Amino acid sequence: MNKQNSQGFTNFRQNIRPRLIAALKVATFAMSLVIIMGLGFYYSVLYGAFGDIPSEDDLRNIQNAVATEVYAADGALLGKYYLENRTIVKFMEISPAVINALIATEDARFFRHEGIDTRSMFRVLVKSILLGDDSSGGGSTISQQLIKNLFPRQEHGMFTMPVNKTREAIIARRLEKIYNKNDVLTLYLNTVPFGEDVYGIDAAANRYFNKTPAKLEPEQSATLIGMLKAPTTYNPRRNPEKSLARRNVVLDQMAKYNYLSKSKAEELKKKPMGLNYNRESMSDGLAPHFREYLRAEMRNWCKTHLKPDGKNYNLYTDGLKIYTTLDSKMQSMAENSVAKNMSALQKTFYDHWKGSKPWGTNMEFVNQAKKQSERYQNLKKQGKTEAEIERIFKTPVPMKVFEWNKDKPGIAEKTMSPLDSVIYYQWFLNTGFMVMEANSGQIKAWVGSISHRYFQYDHTMATRQVGSTFKPIVYAAAIENGITPCTYFANELRTYSDYQNWTPQNSDGKYGGYYSMEGALTGSVNTVSVQIIMQTGVDKVVQTAKIAGITSPVPEMPSIALGAADISLQEMITAYSAFINKGYRVKPVYLTKITDRNGRILQAFPASGEKSRVISAETAGLMTKIMEAVVDSGTAQRIRWKYKINSAVAGKTGTTQSQTDGWFMGITPKYVAGAWVGGPNRLVRFNSISLGQGANTALPIWAEFFSQLYNSKDFKYLSYEGFTPLPDYLASQLECPPYVENLADVPLQDVVQDTEELNNNSDESVVFQPKKPVIPNGPNNQPNRIKTTPPNAQKPADDPEKNKKRNFMERMRDIFGRN
Structure with a gap:
């Protein structure tokens, strides 16, 4: 067996x-x-x-699409331009809690492999593929996930997954030969998406918690890292319950791998989400109108500047850093001043027109506004007929509209037809406000409207009638052409037959007596201003305006003395700078430098704008002194009694016909600033001069701003600065009454001062004008009969006394200099 x-x-x-x-x-x-x-x-x-594999050189020069950042002069971030909202941060600028949460959740063996975790891959192979258990994760390391984000996967049919996995493994190994572990983590966190067009940990921390990455708490870090698995599904704003559950999973992972104690993790899991959502749009943040203007300028800059690789810079992806002249504190004050005053003015405007409309029955005005609306333009592009558009415009729909929320811009949810919304927006008064450092031309504050989100038109660049703010240009031209400050003019109605029998009138309807130039400007007397421009020559005034930086067309008509020309606020700011700068106007500047993402300077800009001589230094100083009187005792005196500003201020109010535009242009020893207020159409205005005048609409914005400025600890020192004082012998040239009932009451004084005294005082900051009150000759002081020598007339025979005066003026100009 x-x-x-x-x-x-x-x-x-x-x-x-x-x-x-x-x-x-x-x-x-x-x-x-x-x-x-x-x-x-x-x-x-x-x-x-199956497609190119990035070389080591490619990996050394990884360039994510990075947002361009715009900075104020004091270092504050004003805003960004981007396709992907991403800002690059360094490893040391990221909270350790973020790093720990990432490693615990996405790659626990991160510090023990070289880009590929074979143990993890084997685990996934066995549990996911053979046993069908999805809890084991995807097996990709942080390095492999980074590669997937940097170099998107491609389709290869049935080989798609193995090709892409192999490709990512190859590149991941290559990546970790070039970068150390901290660099890989930093690159990863600067690259990954967090939903809502937010890329990178810096933008995510700012969007969801309004923090920098360095200040994120463990539970906040867990929330953001939890989003990486599915940014939309685990978005804490859209899906708070799912996001909270995912956050707690991440906290458990952190406890599992000893980044947190179990008790601490349980404590943190009990905390609410604590979301502090900070949605950014172009309309958010400081100076949106300025940033929109800058966007267009920078796009042109990019077209003419090349990167090292020979390609043009891209404003939205190359991470440029743009440094501007704006001051964030001053900009904030400017925006607060606009909001405070315009919200109050709007309430007054509603009360003023209660029961009626500024445009009355003029529906053509409304129809024109409708056709200019974005909704109408879009419907036309879609090929809608007028009948279809009319039906759509009359159908009520829910919408969000602008409204004042106390003294801040707000949003209201209303149900109204698009046509009603067009009418609704016609009621709003708007504004433009700008502040410029006078000597350098650096723009410090720029407000283009009451709300960029709903009123994107920039009113600092819009041309509107400037009213009496043009008068200082007229008076400066007059002094330059020989009319003395103590020349007296009759305040009487006159008809100018050469100009279609035009009869200019005073806004207050008062006439009589005689005004010096200072008195006429202080009281904004229209009749005198027209006499001055007629005696000076309209062409000379227009020429002075052009030299002063006004590029808008200025008609050669005497009505420009009353501000009939349409000019922008920016142009007026430039022109008024000549009064502070000893007769030189300065071109505004708003950039200091542009750098690449690494801080390398690509272009530096001059600290000061280009200067051009407009008027003599003596005329500039004289005009400043005359405009001080406007503030001390004239149409702008509420700066003193209402806003309690006792510092050196000179300026001029402006109000156009029917109160359609209100202006105030003001200068201080350091700044020139201006405000305009008006409606979207010239029909939208106050029906009362007391309410609609520039002193009541625009001046309060200016005054509120400087009140805030002078009361702030950072700028209070400016309130102690004064204008350059005039020496006694020059100041005496203004010592004549601003107004007299009769010319017989005016004492005559010597015209010419001791020339030796003048020669001993050659400081360009002082001014000189003859000190004798001059009475125009001719019957009834008619301007067309004033006995002055026409520009092209033959010179009279030499007169010793006149030669003495002429030689004196020539010597004076030699002393002070004039281009």
Whole structure:
């Protein structure tokens, strides 16, 4: 029996052996084939059979699309331009809690592999593929995930997954040969998306918690890292419950890998989400109108500047840093001043027109506004007929509209027809306000409207009638052309037959007496201003305006003395700078430098704008002194009694016909600033001069701003500065009454001062004008009969006394200089 069994076992061994050998051969062949195919597949991916593999040089020069940032002069971030809202941060600027949450959740063995975690891959292979357990994760390391974000996957049919996984593994190994672990983590956190067009941990921390990455708490870090699995699904704003649950999973992972104690993790899991959502749009943040203006300028700059690779810079992806002259504190004060005063003025405007409309029954005005609306333009582009558009415009729909929320811009949800919304917006008064450092031309504050979100038109650049703010230009031209400050003019109605029997009138309807130039400007007397421009020459005034930087067309008509020309606030700011700068106007500047993302300066800009001589230094100083009287005792005196500003201020109010535009242009020893207020159409205005005058609409914005400025600890020192004082012998040239009932009451004084005294005082900041009150000749003091020498008339015979005066003036100009 035993022999039989032994013989059977021997036969079995003899029979099975050849089979085993054959099986081993097959297995060996198959394994060899798999290895060969695997190696062939690997090398085909490596050498680009399925697409290029980034080289080490490519990986050393990884450039994410980075937002361009705009900075104020004091370093505050004003805003960004971007396609992907991303700002690059360094490793040391990221909270350790973020790093710990990322490693615990996405790659626990991050510091123990070199880009590929074979143990993790094997675990995924067994549990996910063989056992169908999805809890084991995807098996990709942080480096591989980074590669997937930097170099998007491609389709390769049935080979898509193995090709992409192999490709990512190859690049990940290559990446970790170039970068250390901290660099990889930093690159990853600067790259990954967090939903809502937010990329990178800096933008995510700002968007969801209004913080920098360095200040994120562990539970906040867990929220953001939890979003990486599915940014939309786990968005804390859109899906707070899912986001909270995902956050707690991340906290558990942090406890599992000893980044948190279990008790601490449980404590944090009980905390609410604590979301502090900070949605950014172009309309958010400081100076949106300025940033929109800058966007257009920078796009042109990019067209003419090349990167090292020979390509043009891209404003939205190259991470430029733009440094501007704006001061964030002053800009904030400017915006607060606009909001405070315009909200109050709007309430007054509603009360003023209660029960009626500024435009009355003029529906053509409303129809024109409708056709200019964005909604109408879009419907036309869609090919809608007028009948279809009319039906759409009369159908009520829910919408969000602008409204004042106390003294701040707000949003209201209303149901109204688009046509009603067009009418609704016609009621709003708007404004433009700008502040410029007078000597340098640096723009410090720029407010283009009451709300950029709803009123994107920039009113600092809009041209509107400037009213009496043009008068200082007229008076400066007059002094430059020989009319003295103590020349007296009759305050009487006159009709100018050469100009279609035009009869200019005073806004207060009062006439009589005689005004010096100072008195006429202080009281904004229209009749006198027209006499002055007629005696000076309209052409000379226009020429002075152009030299002063006014580029808008100025008609050669005497009505420009009353501000009939349409000029922008920016142009008026430039022109008024000549009064502070000893007769030089300065071109506004708003940039200091532009750098690349690494801080390398691409272009530096001059600290000061280009200067051009407009008027003599003596005329500039004289005009400043005359405009001080406007503030001390004239149409702008509420700066003193209402706003309690006792510092050096000079300026001029302006109100156009029917109160359609209100202006105030003011200068201080350091700044020139201006405000305009008006409606979207000239029909939208106050029907009362007391309410609609520039002193009541625009001046309060200016005064509120400087009141805030002078009461702030950062700028209070400016309130102690004064205008350059005039020496006594020059100040005396203004010592004549601003107004007299009769010319017989005016004492005559010597015209010419001791020339030796003048020669001993050559400081360009002082002014000189003859000090004798001059009475125009001719019957009834008619301007067309004033006995002055016409520009082209033959010179009279030499008169010793006149020569003495002329030589004196020539010597004076030599002393003070004039271009």
